[in-house]
Amino acid sequence: MSLPHAILTALLEKPSSGLELTRRFDRSIGYFWSATHQQIYRELGKLEADGLIRALPSQQPARGQKKSYDVLPAGRAELARWTSASQDPKPHRDTLLLRLRAAAVVGTAGLETDLRRHLELHERQLAEYREIEQRDFPPGRDGTEDRLRHLVLRAGIDLETFWTQWLRRALADFAELPDGEPV
Amino acid sequence: MSLPHAILTALLEKPSSGLELTRRFDRSIGYFWSATHQQIYRELGKLEADGLIRALPSQQPARGQKKSYDVLPAGRAELARWTSASQDPKPHRDTLLLRLRAAAVVGTAGLETDLRRHLELHERQLAEYREIEQRDFPPGRDGTEDRLRHLVLRAGIDLETFWTQWLRRALADFAELPDGEPV
DNA sequence: ACGGTTTATGCAACTAGTTGCACAAGGTGA
């Protein structure tokens, strides 16, 4: 149940319309909490009904008409409550690791190509994170907000670093394997 | 749509009943693909109906009666197909990173305790993985199956290593922060 | 002034995963 809180965070950073939120979820926030525009619109409706956010009364609210929201005090309070509440880490689900384990019983045929593709994707993502770091976090700035956001970005960088290294190792291992179907 | 394939993999490694599968999902497979017993029973039913697995005819199938399954050729074929098919990586969702980002706007109060708790959990998991590595992958063995499974375990080890390091860094950063509520 | 593209919002149906509970069989101690 984190999508509403992701939206509250995004709206506190900057009041936005549904589409603007969608775009921002495709970039920064979506790096660790993705959401489609349908999820976002639905959730905006709920949050408004619950009195946590409100539509800015700029335009008459019609279809195809931009509608911006900002966070009400109750919304901020709820976000603060959620942030500080203890939460258990959710178990991971990783298809690629599962496939590798499956490959141990049904054979590695065809897997290598996809590993290579994943490696490229992770390399690209890593490069993007590094650009963001250079652009948004030049050395010297150290307000609390910057520190925390930088920390989050470092997690992204380190995770992608892990994946690229692991995939390279996996590919090196594959090269030594007798290929095809065991069993 | 990976749960059926996780189950097929587990059953190929060793034919099992629903409860045995559940236990194994709590240990090895569940480390990267968790599932509850209800999911597993439901999926076993579907897989049997689809002719990918069959119930071993050991006991009469009554309620509260152990029922074991093994994989039919069609099931193995489907798993091989799925393993080699190209798949896009699913976007991550990480609540902790989200909370850190939220903390940048509503304040870090209360978060530190939970970071510490997460650090402990990840340290424990890392220790468990290392034990498994020592027990199941002593140096020297290098069949294809072992190599692949070891690779998967290494991913787990490296991921937990990342998290423990990142959390330690986060806590160190927190120590320097003026605590409480900004804004 | 019209037809096509882009921007923006949204509904409905579906798939996957979770939670809460029910039920049966077998073992165990009082």
Added chain:
DNA sequence: TCACCTTGTGCAACTAGTTGCATAAACCGT
């Protein structure tokens, strides 16, 4: 022998997330 606990299987309802499509306004070239 009976109340209770554990093991094992399963249904039903719910929550979260995804996919496919509909609609309306605005902008843009001809």
